[in-house]
Structures are given as structure tokens and as C-alpha cells.
Amino acid sequence: MNELSIIPIENGPLKISNLSNKTLKNIIFYDSLPITLEKSTLICRCGKSKNQPFCDGTHLKDNFTSEKKLKEEIIQVYNSKDVTVTFNRSICAGSAQCVNEFPSIYSSENSHDWINLDTETTQEIIKSIEGCPSSALSYSIENKQIMQDYEKENINILKNGPITVIGAVDLKIEHWSSFANKTKFTLCRCGASENKPFCDYSHASLKDSSYTF
Ligand code: FES
Known part of the structure; x- marks a missing residue:
């Protein structure tokens, strides 16, 4: 069984859960700094939390929607x-x-x-x-x-960018994008992707300076 899972909460953050009975270290990083994971943590994906990379509830005031707007994949x-x-x-x-x-x-x-x-x-x-x-x-x-296998999990939360995930991390979604690799994917943190929960590079075109995530 995978030790880690990620649940994209509807209209809310990403919940990363530790399913093992040990503290996980040196698997999750934010801006290269390690985050120790006991049981679970909520990672902001609306781009507006003042306590990055964690959710501080701002998505509720901001009416963040996690709806996938993409109609057709390219x-x-x-x-x-x-x-x-x-x-x-x-x-x-x-x-x-x-x-x-x-x-x-x-x-x-x-x-x-x-x-x-x-x-x-x-x-x-x-x-x-x-x-x-x-x-x-x-x-x-x-x-x-052909899919790659990875021996070790890594969840890398990039400053002003997406989350890159590799390894046996169980992303709990019903519909995967075509050809996506379940052991290597990137997740949106800015809130602007049309293809949530996946990153679609929308963060690069954000002009609003209130986004620093
Ligand atoms: S998702 Fe909760 S503050 Fe961004």
C-alpha cells in the first residue's frame, strides 16, 4: 500500500496524508526546505494563502473553485x-x-x-x-x-510553481488526463489551471501580484 495519498478537496486545498505509522521526513519539500509529515497536512491550491504552502482558509473568502474547465485535451x-x-x-x-x-x-x-x-x-x-x-x-x-518506476517518493512544492510528485503517491481522483503517469505528475497551486488538479502552466501568465505562493 502507498504510504502517501493526496486528496484534492473540492473547492479547497490538497490534503496530503501519511498512511504509515511513522513520521515521514525528507519526502515533502517547499522551496527546497523539508516538511515533516505526521498524519496529514493541507496544502493551498488557490494561490492566496498567507501561510504558504499551507492552506489558511482564504479559499473560502475568495470563492475558489476547483472545477475542471478544460473541455478537450490537446x-x-x-x-x-x-x-x-x-x-x-x-x-x-x-x-x-x-x-x-x-x-x-x-x-x-x-x-x-x-x-x-x-x-x-x-x-x-x-x-x-x-x-x-x-x-x-x-x-x-x-x-x-512505458511508465517509469521510482524507488522513493518525492513531493516537491515549488515556490510560485506547481507541486511535482514522483513515486508511489496515491492521487485520489476519478479521471486522469490521457497518458498521465500515475507515478509522476504535477499539481496546480496557483488556482488558475483549466485542468485541475493538474498544472497546465497557467501560473506563468498570472499578472496579479497578490499571487505569491
Ligand atoms: S486552498 Fe485554502 S487558502 Fe488556498
Whole structure:
């Protein structure tokens, strides 16, 4: 059984629960500082708490809604001779790791053909996808989606950014985004994602300076 679960509370925070009978240390971080978890904690996802990263109840005054507004996912599919690469724009957290580390494969131009699989080996393509923190990039071989396994859980709450989660953390939702990896995903903290609870990079376009999370 997973030791950790995350419940997105409707119109409220994310509840992270420790299901083991021991105190968990060095698994959850906020801005690189560790958070010790006894039983559970409530993490703000409206972006307005004055006690970040924790919920302080501001979402109630602010009429925060956790409704998923996204109607249709934006999926792009690319084929090389050995792998099929899928990009789900709706869960891309905008880390730009792919563009920065593998510029020969991923173009920073915002076009439909921004992925070119002809320039690198299959090994490099897979490496580039495994580095994607949100699992917006995924790949399949012979029609079977390949998921990574992680030995240790990590919940990283990024300052003014999303929560990146890896490992056996049970996200309690009914409907997952297409091709999302259940052991690697990013969750919205700013409250503006159209695809809640997932981050869709909306935090990058927030102009309101009252958002510091
Ligand atoms: S979700 Fe409670 S204050 Fe943000």
C-alpha cells in the first residue's frame, strides 16, 4: 500500500496524508526546505494563502473553485521508427526541461511540429521523455505505454510553481488526463489551471501580484 495519498478537496486545498505509522521526513519539500509529515497536512491550491504552502482558509473568502474547465485535451503524437511520443499540452507544467536539455529534439517555437524525432537515437529520445517532470511527454513501444518506476517518493512544492510528485503517491481522483503517469505528475497551486488538479502552466501568465505562493 502507498504510504502517501493526496486528496484534492473540492473547492479547497490538497490534503496530503501519511498512511504509515511513522513520521515521514525528507519526502515533502517547499522551496527546497523539508516538511515533516505526521498524519496529514493541507496544502493551498488557490494561490492566496498567507501561510504558504499551507492552506489558511482564504479559499473560502475568495470563492475558489476547483472545477475542471478544460473541455478537450490537446494531444500531439509523433512517431519514430521505434517509439511513439505523445505530448499532452493540458498537463504540461512548462518546466522547459525538454527544450533546454534536448534542443535538437524539441524546438522552442510554438508550433505543431515542435518535436523532431529524426535527429537523435531512440535512447536519447527516451532519456528526454523521462526527464519531463509532469509526464506531459510520454512514449510507447509497440502500442504499450512505458511508465517509469521510482524507488522513493518525492513531493516537491515549488515556490510560485506547481507541486511535482514522483513515486508511489496515491492521487485520489476519478479521471486522469490521457497518458498521465500515475507515478509522476504535477499539481496546480496557483488556482488558475483549466485542468485541475493538474498544472497546465497557467501560473506563468498570472499578472496579479497578490499571487505569491
Ligand atoms: S486552498 Fe485554502 S487558502 Fe488556498
